Amino acid sequence: MSRHSADLAVLGATVHTLDADRPRATAVALRGGTIVAVGDDAEVRAMCDARTRIVDGTGTVVTPGLTDGHIHPVTGMMMTQGVDLSGCRTPGQLRAALAEERRSGGGRARDGWLLGFGLDPNALGGSAPHRRLIDDVLDGAPALLTLFDGHAALASTRALELAGVTGPVGFPDSTAQVVCDPDGHPTGELREEPAKSLVERAVPEPDADELAAGLRTLMARMNATGLTGGHAMDLRDGGLPALRALEEQDAVTMRLRFAPWCQPGTGEEGLRELVALQGTGGRLWKVDGVKLFMDGTIDNGTAWLHEPDCHGESTRPFWLPPEKYARAVRALAGAGVPTATHAIGDAAVSYALDQLAPLGATPSGARHRIEHIETAPDELIRKFAASGVAASMQPSHAQYTLADHSDNWSTRLGDERADRAFRCGDLLRAGALLVLGSDWPIAHFDAREVLASARLRRPPHEPGRVPVRPEQALGAAEALHAMTVAPAQVAGEGDRAGRVRVGHRADLTVFAADPLTVPATELADILVRMTVVDGRVVHEAG
Template identity: 55%
Template sequence: MPTADLILAGARVRTLDPARPTATAVAVTDGVISAVGDASDVRDWRGPGTQVVRLDGAHLVPGLVDSHSHPVWGLELATGADLSEVTGPAELRAALTAAERVDGWVIGYGLDHNAFAGRPIDRDLIEDVLGDAPAFLRLYDGHSALATGAALTAAGVNGPRAFAQRSEIVCDSTGRPTGHLIEHAAMDLVTAVLPRQSYAERRARLVALLSAMAATGLTGAHVMDGGDLDLVTAVAEETVLPLRLRFAPWCMPGASKEELDALIALQGRGGRHWTVGGVKFFMDGTVEGGTAWLEHADCHGQGTEAFWPDPEAYAAALRHLHAAGVRTATHAIGDAAVRHVLDVVAGLGASGRHAHRIEHIETAPDALLPRFAELGVAASMQPPHTAYTRADGSDEWSRRLGERRADRAWRLRDLRDAGATVALGSDWPIAPFDARTVLATAQAPKGVASRRAGLTGLEALEGMTTHAARAAGEADLAGRIAPGHRADLTALAVDPVSAPADETATADVRLTVTGGRVTHGAK
């Protein structure tokens, strides 16, 4: 073999490669794993310019990948005042009173639906503490927001509108907008007039964010949006991205054949550590927002409609992309949404196996679970979302669904038992990006999902390595520590397979390597 650029020695290596499950040393050449062995092999791998990092017994595993994240678009979502700790109307008012103004605006994010204590989301709750300042507050789910009258006026919004997608400007009985904006098209009316950060600010934030992600052990992310690809292009030319990013731009209802063909043409665009590889659909919204597509209405009589007003149009769009060899990921939270996506993939026949995936799957009946393995559809799930529910079922998610459907929450264990590929992620900025938290909550789900058994430590690790690679169609070059695979590696102070979940959640990250380049730890 050629002389290695990087050697990691003195490690407890868990390769996830059946051909060689364990080792103590790994060699990297030109960004690829060139050898896996033990201490006796290091001398043969080493050359004059080889960097040798001694891990002193740290546990080396394949590089952790967040299978659902928004690190570029999320910079816009996670702007302004962090409202994630607000628990009630009084706290919200206090936080907004103290919030910094940005070009005269108050912008916030991460606001939990539970903070409204079951009351309708209405600008009347906050306008008196804001004076004339326009305000735009994103709710934590990323699918809804609260805007004040001044913000609505700035956006030219003075009543209801019709949209091509399932979206709503909520109005009271007089036709007055309450400020509650549901789904992307409604929110986009106001985001179009928000203050925007400069290129320099966005560049600095992106590099800092990706570096912070690498510090938790992440080596890559499946980016479930198109992001700002011009920004990514520029940053990747100026520096080496700390994470490997795989983008799936959105396909929205009403997409024309020309728009679908443009998405096809985008596939393969990329640079060092980033590429466009897939397309993202939405089949529904969120349970808390009343827009998850359910087989039966929620407790407010909502949730019986798909995000695509004509679900068959979604099927036709997916078939068009599939015929062009494009992989797809579909946001489907409710049971009806999950069923519809599975039905569409079933209609593709054998050619559809292992080419498509479903994101979130927050509630699903028993009958749907074996279909994932039968159809080769990957289940992409975000264990940290379970923390937005409560074990006693008093949260908005559980109350809307009712006990029977809440008992089907985040069926990680059941999907793995049914033979499905289960890829794990965070959905940042909806939930924290820390890879260790994803591993830990996969083993010990929070809130209402804690009623069900979680994954084993090995299964959780596979969810961010081998199963993540499988979900992206990259099983032959990622997800394992084996010669010829990408040199994406994570070293932790504890063994994530055998350590208790709470220890994994706080484990020291000794080293992160992406593409053979150390992005966190020893230099």
């Protein structure tokens, strides 16, 4: 093959380049991980020879490769061990699911532990999580059930015993909590990561080989939905060995940009370690950022709101005092590290913005960013757009709320604040840089579902569901931009990624229908014909 010819070319397609200089084309050619031609069939065919793989793209639509702006591939692999409880709607269904899992085992338990994930607090019948809801159906087995948002868990009596958790535990640097009854006995509810980890450390974890095999399968499943990359908001213990093992096998099939966590209590030495970790990586993955938390979640009463929720909760930041967060962010930014801050409540978002806005972009061009932004008044929307800080949001999270405000999230906030839910449209129209993602495993990673949810404001496969604040819906082109161009821009890579343009990375998603014209109600089900990462076909239908 000539060194100037293409390795792969797609001809006869509709190509949405998202490049203002040439927004439409019919063909694209790739060589050595780079786009080398974009144009009509004749222009691109001139880049081909007898050894070029030529794909007949008739009837297909090519877009820049989709990137999930917020996923948890490593933590998600850990979290999704066990039984999926997301389908439980009542305490009875929860108990039945656990009893069946205990009887069958399902091959998912580890050393006798029963693990579960995806538990919606709305399934608890209005009660707070408590071990008495589950103990009697476990036959003495230790159980740890992670709630749907990943910020809380319910441990059984035996699990607490094995972990040595017998009463209140102090967390002086954060609002994490081992919830206890008036007599000081743990109820089993564990709020936020420091409390969850007390029991998690007693659960046997998969070894590096198991984790690597799981990540390989996970990436293949993500590729099949059109994903070519993701901004990974964690890097747990075991993640680096697993990724290095996959690198040796040339088995990493997504561009993954990792931001390890910086938890309250992290001192100067810990910050130096996080800075030193930057740049670690391989051909398609690297550590490039740090994830911090300004608050928890509304559903668990651990968000930071200007006014308390209906239970008098969600009144404090996760970092105590919040000035410690500000110092950590400034130290990281001073070392050139881009940060991502989890902030859900209005007070959390406002405080984080005040700290991040003066910092500007990093030397690499990467933006500091805020994740989730679940409820925000008008003045905060204006403040956000003026800050230059990127807004990272997950439209699929609306599935955990209801338009009539009868769900736990809305009830805690009250009507006025619930009406400020997930203001993707307002942030975009105000001029903020909006990045969309799934937050898998909190919601499904299917990129088509994320795009559809952004347009529908309801789960795409529930046509009878009333949309949550439909005026916040995005247009088809806006949603696609937020999963292609915007992730590249927030990473400081807008000059080489996110568009179908000569010289850009050869990351493409090839659909069997046009994501810009297909009805939003059908978008989640259109076939992904091909996914190309770094010029290599990593998924091909049929």
